[in-house]
Amino acid sequence: MELNDLKSSWQNAGGHFKGKTELADMTRITHHPSLKKIRRKLIAETIFLLFFLFIYYDWFDGDQKPLYANLVLVIGLLLYIANDIIGYISVAKPIHGSNLKLSISSYFSGIKRLAVFSLTFSLLYSICLIVFFTSVIHFTREKRLLLVALAILLFQLIFWSFRVWNRRIKSLVEQVKDFDKDENR
């Protein structure tokens, strides 16, 4: 294929396949391939956590636990909800700059910030839960071991999450570098 053939194949590719009604549907978040799932998860988690905030005091003996334990639990749950909302907003808007290079670079900075927030909030949320549920426990050797096992499990989950973020960040680093390739020649 010669260059002119390439150009003509490119310029003739596609057509008016999608109707206006179908295109109109695509502008709604309810039809978005990934955002609708993230939003559904965000709403479900928020409802569940708010419900938990209402019932924990009676169901999990909040009144028998010290004030600091109640406070850290509430803070932990609110941090989790905040993290979900910040993540949703960041993912929903990948376009920031006036050109591709600026936009990808700014998106990369946003994702890096989001990764730090997300991992920190997850860690704090886990610590808050552990503090609340262990605040009035009289520790025996078995209970201590159980707590250590639980802490290891939580750290493992956070580590997996770190690896997922790291993969995403690495691919964006490569992309940002690629835009800069040969620019100083």
Place this chain on the structure above:
Amino acid sequence: MIKRNDSTEKEFLNIIHENQRIIYKVCKTYRDTREDQEDLFQEIVYQLWKSYPSFKGESKISSWMYRIALNTAIATYRKRTLPVDYPDKIPEPMHSDTGQVSQNEERLFQALRTLDDTEKALVSLFLEGFTYQEIASITGITENNTGVRLNRIKNKLKEILK
């Protein structure tokens, strides 16, 4: 948040309907499977709608659409990360129900999918007929470097399509 009325939506839909080839070509270039191409198509239309209020008509519609479409294709996370290289198989066309896709077209998209993301963006704009200056303005890569890189990409494509 900017409130958009029915006439804005109508105007937007007319633009997208008339220029949907651009979205189609970006999807075919950046994604391997029909399912991923359809998902990216929806994602691009959604992002175009979100950014429509900031489109002031100072640039060409095609420049604006390419900028948003390429940005979305590069930035959004791909579900499948394993490279696909089936030179003998032609993937199912994105709109198989509405017409035949020429063999030249499929060969072209297969070749384009072997390039990296920045190369895909540069060559898409070049094939669309944008000048080096316009390509530089959309991508943010200097005009000089755009020329150098496009020459390399053209040679690469010639080798692949030999």
